[in-house]
Every structure is written in structure tokens, then in C-alpha cells.
Amino acid sequence: MLLHSDGRVELTLPEVPLATNTVVCGGTDPQSLTTDVLRQPIIEIQFASAADGRGYSVARHLRVTLRYAGTLTASGSMLPDQLAYLYKAGFDQVVVDETLLLKHSAEDWLAAHKRCCHDRPYGTQSYSEAAVSGRASVWQQRVSG
Amino acid sequence: MYQYDKLDQALVDARTREFRDQVNRRLAGTLTEEEFKPLRLMNGLYLQLHAYMLRVAIPYGVMSSRQMHQLAFIADKYDRGYGHFTTRQNIQFNWPQLVETPDILDDLATVQMHAIQTSGNCIRNVTTDPFAGVAADESVDPRAVCELLRQWSTGMPEFSYLPRKFKFALTGATADRAAIKFHDIGLQLKRGADGQTLTDIWVGGGQGRTPRIAQLLKQNIAVEDLLPYLDAVMRVYNLYGNRDNKYKARIKILVASLGLDVFAAKVEAEFTRADRSRFDGVTDTLARIESRITVPDYKLSANADEASQSLASKRAADPAFDAWVKTNVFEHIQQGYRIAVISLKPVGGIPGDASSDQMRLVARLAETFSSAEIRVTHRQNLVLPHVALQHLHELWMQLCGAGLAESNVDLPSDIIACPGLDYCALAKARSIPVAQQLSSQLRGREANNNLTGLSINISGCINACGHHHVASVGILGLEKKGVETYQITLGGRNNLDASVGEVLGPGFSADEVPQAVNQLVDTWVQRREAQESFSDTYDRVGKQVFAEAVYAAP
Numbered sequence: 251m252l253l254h255s256d257g258r259v260e261l262t263l264p265e266v267p268l269a270t271n272t273v274v275c276g277g278t279d280p281q282s283l284t285t286d287v288l289r290q291p292i293i294e295i296q297f298a299s300a301a302d303g304r305g306y307s308v309a310r311h312l313r314v315t316l317r318y319a320g321t322l323t324a325s326g327s328m329l330p331d332q333l334a335y336l337y338k339a340g341f342d343q344v345v346v347d348e349t350l351l352l353k354h355s356a357e358d359w360l361a362a363h364k365r366c367c368h369d370r371p372y373g374t375q376s377y378s379e380a381a382v383s384g385r386a387s388v389w390q391q392r393v394s395g
Numbered sequence: 396m397y398q399y400d401k402l403d404q405a406l407v408d409a410r411t412r413e414f415r416d417q418v419n420r421r422l423a424g425t426l427t428e429e430e431f432k433p434l435r436l437m438n439g440l441y442l443q444l445h446a447y448m449l450r451v452a453i454p455y456g457v458m459s460s461r462q463m464h465q466l467a468f469i470a471d472k473y474d475r476g477y478g479h480f481t482t483r484q485n486i487q488f489n490w491p492q493l494v495e496t497p498d499i500l501d502d503l504a505t506v507q508m509h510a511i512q513t514s515g516n517c518i519r520n521v522t523t524d525p526f527a528g529v530a531a532d533e534s535v536d537p538r539a540v541c542e543l544l545r546q547w548s549t550g551m552p553e554f555s556y557l558p559r560k561f562k563f564a565l566t567g568a569t570a571d572r573a574a575i576k577f578h579d580i581g582l583q584l585k586r587g588a589d590g591q592t593l594t595d596i597w598v599g600g601g602q603g604r605t606p607r608i609a610q611l612l613k614q615n616i617a618v619e620d621l622l623p624y625l626d627a628v629m630r631v632y633n634l635y636g637n638r639d640n641k642y643k644a645r646i647k648i649l650v651a652s653l654g655l656d657v658f659a660a661k662v663e664a665e666f667t668r669a670d671r672s673r674f675d676g677v678t679d680t681l682a683r684i685e686s687r688i689t690v691p692d693y694k695l696s697a698n699a700d701e702a703s704q705s706l707a708s709k710r711a712a713d714p715a716f717d718a719w720v721k722t723n724v725f726e727h728i729q730q731g732y733r734i735a736v737i738s739l740k741p742v743g744g745i746p747g748d749a750s751s752d753q754m755r756l757v758a759r760l761a762e763t764f765s766s767a768e769i770r771v772t773h774r775q776n777l778v779l780p781h782v783a784l785q786h787l788h789e790l791w792m793q794l795c796g797a798g799l800a801e802s803n804v805d806l807p808s809d810i811i812a813c814p815g816l817d818y819c820a821l822a823k824a825r826s827i828p829v830a831q832q833l834s835s836q837l838r839g840r841e842a843n844n845n846l847t848g849l850s851i852n853i854s855g856c857i858n859a860c861g862h863h864h865v866a867s868v869g870i871l872g873l874e875k876k877g878v879e880t881y882q883i884t885l886g887g888r889n890n891l892d893a894s895v896g897e898v899l900g901p902g903f904s905a906d907e908v909p910q911a912v913n914q915l916v917d918t919w920v921q922r923r924e925a926q927e928s929f930s931d932t933y934d935r936v937g938k939q940v941f942a943e944a945v946y947a948a949p
């Protein structure tokens with residue numbers, strides 16, 4: 251299934267678009283990414299392991315430094331409990347494929363997705379990072395009173 | 396101290412709910428231990444030798460009386476009636492049941508406490524000078540920047556799955572009481588010519604199996620650039636740090652392998668390139684934090700002269716009180732006030748342990764004598780940071796009644812020891828019994844010889860949680876053919892003249908350690924000049940002199 255940071259859920263993975271994505275592995279040196287990549291409508295960043303946080307920095311580089319405006323997709327090895335972190339780091343969607351569903355059931359993924367997109371507040375907030383679905387960071391909330 | 400607002404509280408509450416859910420899934424079996432591990436570690440829950448261990452954050456070592464009362468309550472309700480204060484200025488509970496840990500976190504959250512980021516490969520609880528804000532030798536109070544760093548790093552996705560754990564330490568004083576040169580990043584805050592705050596950033600320090608002294612990465616960085624710069628350092632580490640071998644994964648190894656210049660160039664490029672919008676308004680955030688740090692009213696300052704005369708006569712009348720004031724009481728920035736350190740190193744005791752009764756007493760004493768504020772030091776002692784001169788004697792008498800008046804702060808019996816083989820799954824040897832024996836032996840000598848300038852730190856394995864590398868006399872537990880042995884290192888320092896101790900020679904059995912330490916102390920006392928510290932004498936006379944004394948003995 252495909253989970254979206256705006257709260258939407260697609261229960262089956264679309265076949266066509268994901269196959270044509272630009273795939274960047276989480277361990278890629280962001281400096282090696284050329285500006286060509288910015289023209290791609292979807293960029294998929296693959297996480298080699300749930301404990302390997304390099305994909306977050308690659309995402310941030312694309313999204314914030316290079317101002318990539320397309321769809322950022324996370325795939326590979328992840329835990330349901332990391333969904334909120336992925337959305338906060340700027341990913342628009344997360345690919346939950348057969349391999350991930352073998353480790354955690356669809357219910358686990360959907361519950362985690364609901365927790366961070368719909369139930370609030372949950373343990374997903376940070377001070378400096380804007381949360382999912384346009385929610386403000388704690389620092390922004392303080393400024394706006 | 397910093398007062399949480401409702402947004403801070405909401406964040407802590409939310410985190411507690413999330414953890415309860417994770418524990419429930421673990422107990423129901425939908426999370427395996429392997430999957431649960433990184434999640435529980437983000438919340439300070441370790442699996443030790445005999446039980447789970449919960450490490451509770453005491454951000455930069457500052458807490459209120461109310462919080463200390465709650466820690467005592469938790470020690471009684473969920474543990475065995477005691478807690479262990481750590482070298483990271485936190486507290487650990489050694490015997491919680493997994494099923495009860497969400498309740499513990501709920502109870503902690505009622506006093507704005509939590510276990511967020513006390514373990515795992517993330518930015519850990521920031522540590523600082525336990526005398527921050529009140530030290531007579533301080534030019535910048537580091538607490539607001541500590542709180543800013545705490546907020547910046549809390550729940551930050553990008554820096555939650557780093558190659559390895561990451562530790563910051565800060566000081567704004569002339570004397571470094573936070574060991575900033577032995578941290579992944581050490582920040583030294585100072586005043587610029589126009590009174591503005593400037594920061595020097597030291598990088599790549601650490602202990603463990605590869606001790607390194609931090610190197611100066613950047614000088615005089617302005618407040619508004621500090622977080623963007625640290626963000627750049629963290630991103631470079633996250634992207635390029637070693638992830639294949641956990642023993643080579645700390646930033647010190649990355650800095651050493653790239654070389655400081657190359658590392659600094661990468662950071663500088665990232666700093667220049669990165670978008671800074673996340674840090675818009677960071678100086679306002681810092682100002683808001685500063686405004687939420689409460690300052691005691693120090694109303695007894697006016698009576699300082701009278702109080703100091705009366706203190707002098709009490710000291711003259713009571714040598715035990717005089718000894719305590721000499722070792723455990725420190726200058727305060729405010730006239731008529733002092734900083735009082737409560738030693739958690741009673742003779743023959745377990746370094747850093749406090750019973751729930753002791754915690755409650757300290758909480759009450761802080762309410763009465765220290766504006767309800769308490770600090771934890773990296774030497775595993777407690778601090779009452781705002782004690783009026785006229786209250787010192789009364790405070791001391793009450794501490795005496797609870798076994799908390801040991802006059803040994805910064806003396807050899809003020810030993811740092813890690814939990815070692817009594818608790819820790821990684822240990823090779825016991826640390827606690829060695830510390831207990833040494834403190835009993837050394838305490839007697841302290842009364843006769845002036846032994847200021849000698850520190851003893853003990854680690855139960857090469858991971859060096861007991862900071863043995865940076866002690867005058869470091870003791871490292873090893874296992875040789877199934878037997879606990881102890882290697883001694885000499886000449887370490889954790890101040891701004893940082894140095895790593897050198898191995899003295901072949902190791903000792905647990906029974907031989909006390910005698911070896913006695914001979915080292917004898918040699919130092921015979922050879923030292925004037926006020927020389929142990930490590931200064933060691934540097935001057937050399938290892939051979941000490942080795943001969945120890946190994947030649949019958």
C-alpha cells in the first residue's frame with residue numbers, strides 16, 4: 251500500500267509510476283545528485299535499514315536545499331513507528347510493500363498512519379520541524395501565540 | 396530553572412502515550428524484541444544483566460524539588476527504593492518491570508520529566524557545568540543555550556538514526572566542569588567585545604575504546620548562526636559517519652579519518668548552502684527561553700557581612716563543619732550566597748546512589764535553602780545552587796543526619812564508577828566493589844594528607860562509562876582468562892588542559908588494586924611540588940617513577 255503524509259491511503263500500490271521513478275538509495279551522497287533530478291515528478295529514496303538515517307538527510311537536501319517540489323517517496327526498510335519521522339522530514343508518501351507487510355501487518359501500518367496524521371497530539375511533534383499536513387512546529391506555534 | 400509551557404508538556408504527554416502503545420504491542424507480541432529495541436532505547440529503556448533499566452533525563456542536570464520528590468516516589472513504587480545518578484547528569488532506575496514502564500513515564504510526565512533521547516543513536520541529553528548560572532568564574536550562563544539545544548534535538552527525524560549516539564557538553568566558565576573536550580561536540584560560550592555571546596565549537600572528543608581530545612572546529616560563532624552551524628555538523632556526520640562498524644561510528648573517527656580540515660570544509664559548505672528558514676526567529680526563541688529561566692530573589696544578600704562573621708565562628712567551633720565548607724562549598728556569583736555540593740560518595744558506598752529517603756531529604760532541603768532547585772554533577776554528586784551563608788550550618792547538620800555530609804568533593808574518595816558487572820550486560824569486571832574498597836581506604840588518608848588534585852574513575856569495560864581515561868588514576872576492568880583484572884592509567888585530565896591517561900603497566904587483581912593505589916598516592920605525596928595535581932606531578936616526573944613504586948613493592 252501507499253501511505254500519504256496528507257492522511258490518504260492507497261491500499262494497493264500503483265504499478266506504473268513507481269517503476270519509473272528516480273530511485274536514490276539512502277546512502278547516496280547528496281552532493282552527487284545533479285539538478286537533472288529536480289525535474290523528476292517523483293523521487294524515491296530507499297532506506298537500507300530502519301536504523302540508517304541517511305535517507306532523512308538526503309530528503310532534506312532535496313527538499314530544503316535544492317527546493318525539490320515534486321513528490322518525495324520513501325521505500326525500503328522502515329518501521330510503522332517511523333512514519334511520523336518520515337512525514338516530518340519532508341516525505342510525501344511511503345511505500346509499504348510485500349516485504350514490509352510480512353514484518354508488520356497492514357493494520358499496524360494503518361494504525362501508525364492514523365496516529366500521526368489524524369490523532370493529535372501524538373508523540374510525533376518536534377520543536378523545530380514542521381509536523382505533517384501543514385501542522386506548525388512547536389517554535390512556530392509559540393511565535394503565533 | 397527553565398519552566399516548561401503547555402506546548403512542552405503536550406510534547407512530553409504525547410511521547411508517553413506513544414511509548415505506552417509500543418510497550419502494549421511488545422507485550423502482545425506484535426513487536427519483536429529486535430523491533431522494539433530501537434523504540435525503547437529512544438525512551439531510555441535498556442535491557443541489563445538482570446532486568447530492564449530506565450534512564451530518566453535530567454536536562455543539563457537541573458531539576459526542581461518537586462521533581463526530586465517524584466523520583467523518590469518512583470524509586471519506592473517501581474524500584475527497590477533507590478536510584479543511581481549518572482555521569483551524564485541523569486538518573487537510572489535498575490529494577491523496573493517492562494509492563495510498568497508506561498506508568499513510570501506517566502508519573503514522570505506529571506512533573507515534566509521523561510526519558511526522551513536518554514539512549515539510542517540520537518542526540519542525547521545535553522550536559523553542562525553543574526554550577527551554570529551561579530558560578531563565580533562564569534562569563535556566559537549556558538542554560539538557555541542548553542535548553543535551545545534540547546528543544547532543537549528533541550524528536551528531530553533527521554538526527555534520530557545517526558551512525559552512533561551523540562553527546563553535547565557546554566560551559567560558559569573559565570574552569571571547565573563539564574569536560575567539553577571529551578564530548579562529540581563541546582561548546583565554550585564566552586562574551587565578545589561588545590558583550591554579545593560567542594561560541595567556540597570543539598568536535599570529535601570522546602572516551603570509549605578510542606579516547607580522543609576534541610579539536611577546535613570553529614571560533615567565535617554568533618548566537619544566530621549557532622544552530623544552523625550545528626545542523627550542518629550533524630548532517631555531515633549523519634551522511635558520512637561509518638555505519639558498518641559501531642566501534643568506528645562516532646564522529647571522532649570521522650574527524651580523524653577525514654582530517655579536521657576536510658571535515659571543517661564539508662561543514663562550512665553545508666552551512667553556507669543549507670536553507671536556514673527552519674531557524675528563522677531562533678534568537679527570539681532563545682530570548683523566550685531566557686525569560687522562562689527563573690532567578691531566585693537572593694533576599695538574604697543584604698545580611699552578607701553579618702552572615703559571614705557568624706559562619707566564621709561556627710567553622711572555628713566545629714572542625715567537621717569547617718572541613719565540609721572547605722571541600723563541598725563553592726563561590727557564588729551573588730554576594731552572601733554559596734553553592735553547596737552534596738556528596739553521594741559516602742565511605743564504602745556506591746557512587747551516585749541515593750535512597751528514596753535521601754532524595755526526599757535533598758528535595759526538602761532545596762525547598763528550604765536553595766529556591767527549590769537541585770543540580771546533578773557529572774561526578775555523580777548533587778548540588779544545591781543557591782544557599783545563603785547563614786543557612787550553611789543548618790543545611791550541613793541536616794545532611795549529617797542522613798549520611799549525606801561526606802566532606803570529600805573533588806578528593807580521591809569522590810570516585811566516579813560505572814555500574815560494572817553488578818548490573819551491566821557489557822561489563823568485564825565489577826566497578827562498584829572496587830570503588831567501595833578504595834573510598835574506605837582513601838578517606839582515612841584524606842584527613843591527614845592534603846589530597847586535593849587526585850581523581851579516581853573506574854570503568855567496568857573498555858566502553859569507559861566510568862571515565863577512567865580522564866582521571867589522575869583511571870581503573871579499567873578487564874577479563875583475563877575468566878578472571879577480573881584491572882588496568883591502571885595515570886595522568887588523565889578532563890578540564891581545558893585535557894589529557895588521556897597512560898597505561899601504567901601489567902594489570903592487577905581486585906585484591907591488589909587498593910595497595911597499588913596506595914603506592915601511587917604515596918609516590919605523588921612524596922614527589923609533588925607545592926599545590927601540584929597528581930597529573931602535573933606525573934607529567935613532570937614521568938611514568939617510571941610511579942611504575943617502580945608500584946611494581947617493585949613486595
Ligand code: SF4
Pocket residue numbers: 813814815816819820821822823854855856857858859860861
Ligand atoms: S563501562 Fe562497560 S561495564 Fe561500565 S557501564 Fe559502560 S558498558 Fe557497562
